[in-house]
Amino acid sequence: MMSGGGTLILTESQIAQQNWAEKLFAGGTYNVYAGATYNQWDGTYASSGKSYGANIFGQTGQLGGFSIGGVFSAMNPIGQLNNDINPTTYYSRYSSGYIPTFTSYTLPEAFLEYQYGNIVNVDLGYVAFDNSPWLAGNAYTNMLTVPTTYQGIGVNVYAGSGWLLSALAFNGAQFGAQQGFTGNTNYSWLSMNPGYNNNSNGTVSVGANYASTDNNYNLRMWGYQFDNYGTLLYGDTGLTIPVNKSLSFNLSAQFASDQQWFQANNAMSQSSNAQYAGNIQSYAAGIKAGMTYGLFSLNASANTMWGPSGSSSGGALVSPYTQSLQVDPMYSEAWSYNQVTTGQAGNMYKLAGQFALGGWGQNLIFQPNYIYVANNNVTSNGLQEMDLVLNYPIPQVRGLYIFGVYAQQWYAQNAIGVTNNNYQPIEIQSGVYYTW
Secondary structure, three states: OOOOOEEOOOOHHHHHOOOHHHHHHOOOEEEEEEEEEEEEOOOOOOOOEEEEEEEEEEEOOOEOOEEEEEEEEEEOOOOOOOOOOOOOOOOOOOOOOOOOOOOEEEEEEEEEEEEEOOOEEEEEEEEOOOOOOOOOOOOOOOOOOOOOEEEEEEEEEEEEOOEEEEEEEEEEEEOOOOOOOEOOOOOOOOOEOOOOOOOOOOEEEEEEEEEOOOOOEEEEEEEEEEOOOEEEEEEEEEEEEEOOOOEEEEEEEEEEEEEOOOOOOOOOOOEOOOOOOOOOEEEEEEEEEEEEEOOEEEEEEEEEEEOOOOOHHHHOOOOOOOOOOOOOOOOOOOOOOOHHHHOOOEEEEEEEEEEEOOHHHOOOEEEEEEEEEEOOOOOOOOOEEEEEEEEEEOOOOOOOEEEEEEEEEEOOOOOOOOOOOOOOOOEEEEEEEEEO
């Protein structure tokens, strides 16, 4: 969703003349944004999701570097669009918790913030972590009208020379329209052996992000300790090679390692689901190369995930807060198929394009993608997917933004239980968002 609202910009002399109340309320910022989403599933997971509502964000000005802020979310305030009830235990991409079709009033964010110049930023309370690659909830997406947020603390320090250092910790998450912050994860549907559970008591993470002054090179390194879900280490890097004002080339690489460190047992090793049972031990790598010319870009990428025999999901990464949401940072991720979500290791290949119409339609952006899956699972080996994503921020009306996607899959002929060229699921999503 595009950002709207407003912020009052004051000079230092004007701030010096303000009293404490003026510092808090005259220099704050606000945003009001509304949207509607329609999702058509194939009936395997849930009924079609229809949701509308509005979110109000507000943050005070600073007093001694401190400010307070929050978000109030109201979804479907005038009657439910479906007969779905508010789920209480399990939230996945296919449940109405993320795209609420019931009437819901929530407080996704409520935080105390401290800033010191442009060097230190600390948020404490119900917060969203914007720059952490393996946590869902970096603000809002076109699919999720309510974000995933966390009960904890986040610290960012600009160390100079292009380096941003980050640390975070939380002991609860609120998924979409879920009521309250709990230890639930996106694996909360897993059935467990007696005496074990699939909740998490908390997460601790540290990261380092680097960007060159010309933004032609970047580097990210992150480490996560997920209670009851292992230790995930991740890094990626990207290089842009400009040729002239219109033409540039780019190269990127990524690597991840997921291990069962600091805990003898966890939700995966003690799961009674045969596919996921086993110790966490997996690795992933990816490469991407492409070019951009004016309003056109083309990228080719490849990813692989692997692990030893007997490991959880055959070596697929375990990610308790992005699983099912298709927001993983892996290059070859499709709109509907994802290795972390399906719990299937192997290889994926993706050819992605982006182009915009010239003239009046230069904001009308098309993103066609083709994905091919190659793994050892008989029901998905050889799977193909085509995605068409449409983005159109209408320049004539401030904040009016239209988004849509169509995704279709073809299974391989030797897949069990399906015929060649059968597609599942068909997915149609659209949204009209207006901010002011």
